Amino acid sequence: MNKQKVAKYFGWKLIRFxxxxxxxxxxxxxxxxxxxxxxxxxxxxxxxxxxxxRAILEQYFGTNTPMTEKIFHWLMDLIRGDLGTSLxxxxxxxxxxxxxxxxxxxxxxxSWIVSGVLGFALGVVAGKNKGTWIDKAVKVYCYxxxxxxxxxxxxxxxxxxxxxxxxxxxxxxxxxxxxxxxATFMEWAVRLxxxxxxxxxxxxxPIAMYTRNELTQVLSSDYVLFAKSRGxxxxxxxxxxxxxxxxxxxxxxxxLSFSELFGGAVxxxxxxxxxxxxxxxxxxxxxxxVPLFLGIVIISAIFVFVGNLLADISYYFIDPxxxxxxxND
Amino acid sequence: MIRKKANERExxxxxRANLRTKTLVVIGLSALIIISIFIxxxxxxxIPTNFVNANQMPSLEHLFGTDWMxxxxxxxxxxxxxxxxxxxxxxxxxxxxxxxxLGLFSSFNRFADEAVAGIxxxxxSIPHILLIILISIMFGGGVxxxxxxxxxxxxxxxxxxLRSEVKEIKTKEYISLAENLGKSKVWIAVKHLFxxxxxxxxxxxxxxxxxxxxxxxxxxxxxxxxxxxxPAIGVILAxxxxxxxxxxxxxxxxxxxSLLLVVLLFDLIGENVEKLLNPETAxx
Numbered sequence: 001m002n003k004q005k006v007a008k009y010f011g012w013k014l015i016r017f018x019x020x021x022x023x024x025x026x027x028x029x030x031x032x033x034x035x036x037x038x039x040x041x042x043x044x045x046x047x048x049x050x051x052x053x054r055a056i057l058e059q060y061f062g063t064n065t066p067m068t069e070k071i072f073h074w075l076m077d078l079i080r081g082d083l084g085t086s087l088x089x090x091x092x093x094x095x096x097x098x099x100x101x102x103x104x105x106x107x108x109x110x111s112w113i114v115s116g117v118l119g120f121a122l123g124v125v126a127g128k129n130k131g132t133w134i135d136k137a138v139k140v141y142c143y144x145x146x147x148x149x150x151x152x153x154x155x156x157x158x159x160x161x162x163x164x165x166x167x168x169x170x171x172x173x174x175x176x177x178x179x180x181x182x183a184t185f186m187e188w189a190v191r192l193x194x195x196x197x198x199x200x201x202x203x204x205x206p207i208a209m210y211t212r213n214e215l216t217q218v219l220s221s222d223y224v225l226f227a228k229s230r231g232x233x234x235x236x237x238x239x240x241x242x243x244x245x246x247x248x249x250x251x252x253x254x255x256l257s258f259s260e261l262f263g264g265a266v267x268x269x270x271x272x273x274x275x276x277x278x279x280x281x282x283x284x285x286x287x288x289x290v291p292l293f294l295g296i297v298i299i300s301a302i303f304v305f306v307g308n309l310l311a312d313i314s315y316y317f318i319d320p321x322x323x324x325x326x327x328n329d
Numbered sequence: 330m331i332r333k334k335a336n337e338r339e340x341x342x343x344x345r346a347n348l349r350t351k352t353l354v355v356i357g358l359s360a361l362i363i364i365s366i367f368i369x370x371x372x373x374x375x376i377p378t379n380f381v382n383a384n385q386m387p388s389l390e391h392l393f394g395t396d397w398m399x400x401x402x403x404x405x406x407x408x409x410x411x412x413x414x415x416x417x418x419x420x421x422x423x424x425x426x427x428x429x430x431l432g433l434f435s436s437f438n439r440f441a442d443e444a445v446a447g448i449x450x451x452x453x454s455i456p457h458i459l460l461i462i463l464i465s466i467m468f469g470g471g472v473x474x475x476x477x478x479x480x481x482x483x484x485x486x487x488x489x490x491l492r493s494e495v496k497e498i499k500t501k502e503y504i505s506l507a508e509n510l511g512k513s514k515v516w517i518a519v520k521h522l523f524x525x526x527x528x529x530x531x532x533x534x535x536x537x538x539x540x541x542x543x544x545x546x547x548x549x550x551x552x553x554x555x556x557x558x559x560p561a562i563g564v565i566l567a568x569x570x571x572x573x574x575x576x577x578x579x580x581x582x583x584x585x586x587s588l589l590l591v592v593l594l595f596d597l598i599g600e601n602v603e604k605l606l607n608p609e610t611a612x613x
Contacts (some may be wrong), residue, residue, distance in 0.1 A: 155566070159581065
């Protein structure tokens with residue numbers, strides 16, 4: 001592969017990434033700056049202070065500096081990796097985010113893989129048996145789950161498995177009274193099951209529908225007709241002519257779903273009180289913790305960008321049909 | 330739609346009907362259900378509390394059961410759905426307006442087109458739910474925050490469609506003719522471009538609607554926006570979270586189910602309208 005072109009490709013991506021991040025940073029900062037949140041009040045949590053102390057705090061937070069200057073300071077701090085101090089946790093935002101994001105990442109990664117594999121498998125089965133009851137069942141399921149709010153699905157699962165069957169505890173990342181660092185692997189794993197199940201069940205619908213539609217299209221094409229006339233049939237036919245064609249776009253689609261995955265995690269974590277980045281984002285938003293919320297917005301934007309980049313790479317690098325010269329697009 | 334390819338000659342319900350009639354009937358029925366929910370939701374105020382009947386299982390008297398204050402859950406659900414629909418309506422209107430303006434604006438010149446693409450990218454780069462929270466915080470929360478948060482974030486898919494549509498129309502000869510005749514960009518956008526994208530807009534709006542309602546429910550569920558005494562569907566579901574461990578399943582199940590049905594109805598309408606408006610499928 002031509003090294004120069006690869007370098008050029010990644011160079012462009014890097015520039016795009018930087019521009020986008022700066023835009024996201026400025027955009028989210030301006031939005032929160034325009035909001036009626038008063039940083040001094042948010043910091044004090046309603047504690048009574050004298051006028052003089054308030055003036056000192058206002059000086060410290062720079063409430064009266066012009067917006068351009070504030071944006072400039074924010075960008076400079078961002079470049080140095082200083083996201084400020086969280087008002088809820090009273091710790092540097094970057095530490096909070098790293099801690100919570102790793103917890104969420106486990107949840108998101110597992111459900112991403114499970115939903116991808118399961119969705120693809122269901123799509124293939126439905127597409128291969130087009131028009132049968134199994135196809136209809138998959139279709140009805142996908143329609144229903146795409147129209148259902150994901151947090152409601154989570155609530156139903158919680159109700160069935162935790163309340164009625166009593167197989168799993170209701171919420172919390174670790175048992176009460178145990179520090180998250182002391183919890184054993186099993187204690188973690190048990191509490192991961194239901195959120196992962198919910199996210200996977202919700203996330204598999206788009207990929208299953210896509211795979212099904214693509215596969216039925218492929219199976220009605222001329223070359224499949226030709227293959228059939230040559231005597232290929234059954235699973236081998238689907239494997240050789242169908243799956244080869246649809247696997248790559250399906251993987252790309254799955255990489256593009258990072259944004260929905262994150263959104264789903266926010267809601268599902270709230271339902272299962274799973275102490276991840278989503279729950280932290282909601283807490284930060286509700287309690288006016290502006291630095292933490294901004295930090296989470298930036299991190300999530302990076303997360304989504306990485307997903308899109310991986311989708312691009314999977315498209316350009318894995319697909320043998322795309323020639324090298326089509327790369328500097 | 331789930332059921333497809335019914336033979337046209339077949340008896341359909343009461344009389345023979347072609348695809349066009351069937352589509353219209355489906356659209357009409359779905360719209361009727363949604364409008365009736367909306368109107369009855371508007372009229373349900375002050376659901377009587379009755380602590381004797383608190384936490385009743387669903388029965389014929391109380392279809393969806395009762396909550397901890399003995400209020401009928403069916404009434405609460407309908408009124409919540411009505412509120413959600415209203416928020417959805419306003420939010421979709423805002424979103425549609427934005428996407429039309431941006432779509433037409435992208436026709437002005439290359440720079441405008443790039444700018445529109447950039448804004449779409451920017452809005453797409455933050456997870457949707459975080460973006461809604463961000464904007465609703467900016468408007469100070471409350472009903473306005475929810476409406477604006479949902480309304481200002483749902484225009485991206487439609488704007489993308491309109492932009493590519495406009496790009497295609499702009500290559501046509503009559504556009505360059507109008508330019509040569511000295512017509513202004515705005516005149517061309519309003520007279521030549523806008524009428525051609527109306528069908529896209531209609532379909533886009535109807536398909537935008539269910540997303541708006543779902544996100545509205547999600548964000549009120551998380552606690553942003555509507556206060557507890559405004560029983561939007563998200564608020565009802567958030568409340569029922571507290572009673573899950575007591576085993577009051579009907580508090581969560583039925584409101585969510587009704588929301589699902591409303592969303593499905595909108596999808597149904599959207600697909601059928603698209604079928605009617607698309608010249609390839611309208612005649613079959």
